[in-house]
Amino acid sequence: MTQPVFAVAEGRTARGVNFSWRSYGSPDSPALLFLHDVYGLFADEPLLEALAATHHVLAPHWPGYDEHPTETGIKDMLDFTLHAWDLADAVGSTGINRRASIRLMGQGFGAMIAAEMASVCPSLVNAMVLLSPFGLWIDDSPLPDLFASLPFEIPGLWFAGSALGAATMFGGLDVGDPIALQRFVIANSRRLGTAGKVMFPIPDRGVSRRLPRITAPTTIVWGAQDRLIPMHPYGQAWTSAITHAQFVERADAGHALGHDGDVIGLAALIAERLA
Amino acid sequence: MKFTWFNLMPWPTLPADFRQQNRSVWVDIPSSYFDPVVANRVYNTYMDQLEFADHVGFDGIGVNEHHQNGYGIMPSPNIIAAGLARRTSNAAIAVIGNSIALYNPPIRVAEEFAMLDCISGGRLLAGFPVGTAMDTNFCYGQIPALTREKYTEAHELIMKAWSEPEPFAFNGQYTKLRYVNCWPKPIQQPHPPIYIPGGGSIETWDFCLDHDYNYSYLSFSGYKAGKTLLDGYWDRVAARDKDDSPYRASFAQIICVADTDAEAEKLYAEHQLYFFNRCLHVYPGFADPPGYRTVNTIKAGVLNQLRAENQKMFSTLSWKDLIDGGFVIAGSPDTVAERMEEMIKTLRLGHVFCLMHMGDMPDWKVRYSTQLFADKVMPRLRNLWPEWDHDDRWWCKPLVDRVRMEDSLAHRFEPGRPDAPVDGQ
Numbered sequence: 003m004t005q006p007v008f009a010v011a012e013g014r015t016a017r018g019v020n021f022s023w024r025s026y027g028s029p030d031s032p033a034l035l036f037l038h039d040v041y042g043l044f045a046d047e048p049l050l051e052a053l054a055a056t057h058h059v060l061a062p063h064w065p066g067y068d069e070h071p072t073e074t075g076i077k078d079m080l081d082f083t084l085h086a087w088d089l090a091d092a093v094g095s096t097g098i099n100r101r102a103s104i105r106l107m108g109q110g111f112g113a114m115i116a117a118e119m120a121s122v123c124p125s126l127v128n129a130m131v132l133l134s135p136f137g138l139w140i141d142d143s144p145l146p147d148l149f150a151s152l153p154f155e156i157p158g159l160w161f162a163g164s165a166l167g168a169a170t171m172f173g174g175l176d177v178g179d180p181i182a183l184q185r186f187v188i189a190n191s192r193r194l195g196t197a198g199k200v201m202f203p204i205p206d207r208g209v210s211r212r213l214p215r216i217t218a219p220t221t222i223v224w225g226a227q228d229r230l231i232p233m234h235p236y237g238q239a240w241t242s243a244i245t246h247a248q249f250v251e252r253a254d255a256g257h258a259l260g261h262d263g264d265v266i267g268l269a270a271l272i273a274e275r276l277a
Numbered sequence: 278m279k280f281t282w283f284n285l286m287p288w289p290t291l292p293a294d295f296r297q298q299n300r301s302v303w304v305d306i307p308s309s310y311f312d313p314v315v316a317n318r319v320y321n322t323y324m325d326q327l328e329f330a331d332h333v334g335f336d337g338i339g340v341n342e343h344h345q346n347g348y349g350i351m352p353s354p355n356i357i358a359a360g361l362a363r364r365t366s367n368a369a370i371a372v373i374g375n376s377i378a379l380y381n382p383p384i385r386v387a388e389e390f391a392m393l394d395c396i397s398g399g400r401l402l403a404g405f406p407v408g409t410a411m412d413t414n415f416c417y418g419q420i421p422a423l424t425r426e427k428y429t430e431a432h433e434l435i436m437k438a439w440s441e442p443e444p445f446a447f448n449g450q451y452t453k454l455r456y457v458n459c460w461p462k463p464i465q466q467p468h469p470p471i472y473i474p475g476g477g478s479i480e481t482w483d484f485c486l487d488h489d490y491n492y493s494y495l496s497f498s499g500y501k502a503g504k505t506l507l508d509g510y511w512d513r514v515a516a517r518d519k520d521d522s523p524y525r526a527s528f529a530q531i532i533c534v535a536d537t538d539a540e541a542e543k544l545y546a547e548h549q550l551y552f553f554n555r556c557l558h559v560y561p562g563f564a565d566p567p568g569y570r571t572v573n574t575i576k577a578g579v580l581n582q583l584r585a586e587n588q589k590m591f592s593t594l595s596w597k598d599l600i601d602g603g604f605v606i607a608g609s610p611d612t613v614a615e616r617m618e619e620m621i622k623t624l625r626l627g628h629v630f631c632l633m634h635m636g637d638m639p640d641w642k643v644r645y646s647t648q649l650f651a652d653k654v655m656p657r658l659r660n661l662w663p664e665w666d667h668d669d670r671w672w673c674k675p676l677v678d679r680v681r682m683e684d685s686l687a688h689r690f691e692p693g694r695p696d697a698p699v700d701g702q
Contacts, residue, residue, distance in 0.1 A: 077423065077450075150415065150562035187565070188575050195422035195568025202566070203418045 007051050013062070015088035020070045023062035023093055027054030034059050034105045034276065035090050037112025039258075040148065040197045041160070042067040044170050049260035052269030057105070057276070062089040066196035079200050079207040083118040090119075103128035105276050106218075109260060110136055110231075111197050114209060117244075120220075121212035129276045130220045133259045134231055138239050139206040143232055149194065149202055153186055162227040162256035162263065170261055213243040220247040221275040225255030225262060248275075278621065278658050279672060281337030281371050281402075282330030282647065283529065283630045286323050286357075287348040289637040290315065291555045295347075296592060301560035302347040303411045310347065319350070322640050324357060328364050329644055330633075333651035336672075337369035337402060339630055341474075341495075342376055343409075344416040348556035355389045362397035366681040369673045370397050373472050373493060373630070374404020378424050379417045382452045383431035387438040387459045394463035398679025401463065402672075404493070405432060406474040407481065410569045411559065422568030425480065427451045439468050470671045472527060477506050478574045482513045485525075491628065491671040493527035497557060500530055500620035501603030507624045509577075522668045524627030530620060531605045531632040534649040538608040544642055546596040549605055552636035557591045610653035617654065621661055628671070 008024040015021065024043060034057040036050060043061055050059045064085075066072040076085050090104060103126050108116030113135030120127040139145070146159055157167025175182045200207050222244070224237040233251065241249040250271065254263030291310060292298070299307060327338040340357045343349030351357060358372050370393060375386045386405075394401040407428050413419045419427065430449045437445070438459035447454045463469050471490040475481035485492040492510055496503055507526065514521055531549065535541035599605040606616045621629065633650065634643045660666070 072422075147562075149421070149566045150560070152562050184575065187567075188572055190567045191570065191572060191575060193567065198421050198566070198568050199423060202420045202568075203415070 007054070008047075008061075011093075013089075013092040015085065015092045017085075017088055019065065019074050019076070019085065019088070021062055021065070021089065021092070022068040022070070023060060023089075024050075025093075026050045026059040026061070027057055029058050031056060031058040032105060032276070033057070033094075034107055035093070036061040037086060037106075037108035037115050038064070038067070039110035039112055040194060040201070041156075041171060042193055044261070045173055046170070047260060048265045049269055049272075052266050053272060055269075056273040060093045062093055064196055066192040072192055072196055076196075077199055079118060079209075082115055082200055083122050086115050086119050087123065103218075105129050107131040107133070107272065107276075108135065109133040110257065111201065111205075113137075114200075114205065117209055117213065117216065120218050121209070121215040124215050124217040127216075127218040130216075130218045131272050131275060132220060132222050132240065134224050134228055134233075134236075134257050135222075135240060136201060136205040136231065137207070137209040138236060138243075139204050140235055140239060143235055145205070145231055146229070147203075148230070149198060153183070153190075159230045160256060160258045161261065162225065162254065166261065167256075167258065170258070210243060213240075214245065216244050217246065219275070220244050221250060221272070222247050223250045223252060223259055223268070223272075225257060225259055226251055226253045227255060227262075228257040230257040278626075278661055279336040279369075279524075279628045280655055280658075281339045281369065281527075281628065281630050282327065282335040283339035283341075283371075283373075283632050284323050284327055284634050285341065285343075285349045285632065286320075286351045287552065287556050287634075287636055288350055289319060291347055291551070291637075293555075295555045296558045299558070301563060302556055302558045303343075304345050304415045304560070304563050306345060306347045311350075316350070320357075323634070324360055324364075326634060326640065326643050326647070327357075327361055330647055330651075331361075331365040331368035333648055334655070335368055335631070335647075335651065337371045338365065339371035339373055339402075341373050341404070342406070342412070344412045346411070348552065355393065358393050358401075359396065362393055362400070363685065364682055366683065368400070369402050370400045371402040371472070371630075372404055373402070373474055373495070374406050376408035376413055376417075377405050377431040377435060378408060378413060378419055378428040380431065382454060383434050384438055384452075384454065384457060384459065386431070387435040388461070390435075390469065391439065391459060391461045391463045394465055394469055395461050397675070398681075399464035399469075399675040400673050401465065401469040402472055403469040404472040404474055405435075405490075407478075409476075409564075410566050411563045414566050414569060415563050420568070421566045424569065425571075429484075436468060439463060464676060465674055470673060472671070477509070477577075478570065479509075479513070479577055480571055480574065482510050483517075486514065486517045486519055489519075489670070491525060491527055493529070493628075493630070495529045495630070497529075497531065497553075497604065499599075499603035499605065500528065500624060503528060503603075504623055507626075511625055521625070522627065522665050522670070523621075523625045523662050524665060524668050524671045526624070526626050527628035527630055528620070528624055528626050529630040529632055530617075531635055532613060532617070532646070532650060533605065533607040533633070533635075534610055534613050534646045534654060535607075536609060536649075538612055541607040541609070541612075542596055545605075545607060545638070545646070548636040548638040548642070549599055549607075550594070550596065550636075553591045553594050553599065553604070556636060610649055613650070614654045614657045617658055618661065621658065627662060627665065627668070 113132040114137035158164040161167030340354040444458040533545040
């Protein structure tokens with residue numbers, strides 16, 4: 003029997019929201035808080051598994067992404083940002099020293115929240131990695147409407163290769179089957195119902211006004227084949243808005259940087275940047 | 278029984294290959310199809326038809342709200358209703374309704390509905406839909422998971438604005454008003470009858486029963502498909518220990534009447550197929566954004582009528598399919614009366630929203646069908662619920678001594694003179 007690559011734990015924030023979270027790697031390693039993307043944590047998370055060699059990766063679920071209720075009173079961006087800090091504090095009892103600054107990484111939706119965290123409390127973020135973040139809107143380059151996308155269209159938006167995307171996102175589920183489709187629709191309703199509070203109809207809640215507050219060294223990573231948030235012009239826009247930002251392009255990846263392309267190489271790069 | 282003549286106000290000149298050339302009739306329909314000059318005639322014709330329905334004896338005339346929609350060019354039903362209130366005297370003005378989560382602040386609905394009730398002399402039926410995902414989320418940008426919460430708060434504000442005699446402060450999550458002071462108030466007290474259009478959401482059934490509002494199932498899938506959903510509603514009514522007055526429920530049904538069944542097909546088939554094949558071409562991605570429906574409703578298996586599988590079906594329906602499937606009740610007065618009675622009894626309906634203009638029907642056919650229904654069908658269906666004859670909880674209660682259209686018309690061009698009677702005498 004193979005050892006699970008992550009541990010699962012239950013937590014409760016200071017404001018009373020129950021949540022579950024995964025941890026990868028040893029508690030003796032430097033802690034890294036990871037905020038997941040719109041579709042949550044998949045069964046396999048190769049980037050987090052690779053980062054476990056150098057970090058204790060703490061990956062909490064947002065409401066709607068685990069079995070806990072979605073009715074949490076978390077409605078707007080300030081609520082989301084403070085909830086993220088609550089999560090950081092709550093998982094901190096086993097990993098993150100809340101009195102010190104933290105290492106922070108987010109993907110897409112999670113990267114947008116991470117940027118908000120760093121702009122609200124700049125002195126509490128030691129280093130940050132943003133993987134193809136949502137949060138900006140450029141009229142000349144509108145994003146696809148994620149909320150109007152049909153199930154079979156989603157992997158093609160997310161992954162450079164849609165076959166890998168379908169396998170990862172649906173986990174073998176046949177969305178042509180009505181029962182399986184209903185299960186997917188329910189899960190989607192809970193997940194995107196939550197994310198939609200700060201992403202619908204346009205994922206721009208004004209973070210651009212707050213990005214200049216960020217002081218942490220920030221690495222912005224983008225997949226050149228990202229069909230969800232095009233690297234040009236969004237990558238440049240993010241990089242120029244954050245004072246100490248460095249941009250990294252991943253030629254072989256789409257939006258799902260944690261799964262697409264050379265994930266081991268990306269983990270090494272991130273570990274170096276966070277060191 | 279109460280019969281309300283309803284006009285969705287479809288755009289009548291969509292091309293035959295609309296479905297092949299476009300993604301959707303709703304939300305992102307190309308605006309190049311809309312011609313304001315044509316609309317001048319279309320709007321006025323549709324309003325004339327509603328007035329005609331009042332003239333031939335329908336109990337109500339109905340309008341509703343849709344946005345960016347090729348089959349419903351009525352983003353503001355209140356504008357149409359205001360015109361109808363002035364040019365009719367008898368029929369209830371059924372505004373089914375205003376999507377109250379879209380109004381900022383929602384007090385606007387309280388004010389405009391109160392105006393309509395005053396102008397019409399107490400003839401308003403007030404509809405408060407949560408709204409379709411197309412209108413509410415994709416056209417008007419409301420957040421799917423918060424729409425119902427915002428709706429509930431708007432409802433609370435409107436009802437309080439109508440009932441509170443003094444100004445009050447309203448500190449909601451979505452609306453904050455230091456001074457709520459609804460001028461004017463509706464004639465009908467404590468409020469006009471409330472109709473809640475729904476598409477099968479369990480939460481909407483409970484909302485209606487919590488407040489004793491009418492539940493209105495507005496579907497284009499007809500009475501045979503509607504039975505499953507109405508059965509669910511009536512089960513819920515029983516479970517909540519409410520009386521089973523048929524007037525708790527309304528249903529929208531497409532109806533066409535001719536001299537014979539054969540003439541009905543000859544006159545109306547092409548226009549119904551225009552509606553189903555072109556006007557109901559809605560991109561499935563717009564029908565169900567995540568978070569719009571609750572998990573309980575999804576688990577109950579209530580599928581949106583505009584989902585992909587239904588879209589495919591709509592595109593291939595024939596006239597025979599429409600009739601056999603109950604999508605359309607059409608035929609001679611005898612045929613229509615028999616089918617209507619079956620529908621009313623099996624679905625347990627006290628109110629029918631009669632969809633008598635559909636697709637690109639020319640005006641004369643609409644009037645022909647409407648007149649036949651009023652003269653030869655409606656009288657046969659009037660007394661299907663004798664035990665509930667006196668149940669008027671969901672009908673308007675107009676002033677007996679109200680201003681009538683005839684009175685207004687009689688002296689609208691009279692010049693003022695010093696010896697004129699004092700106003701109101």
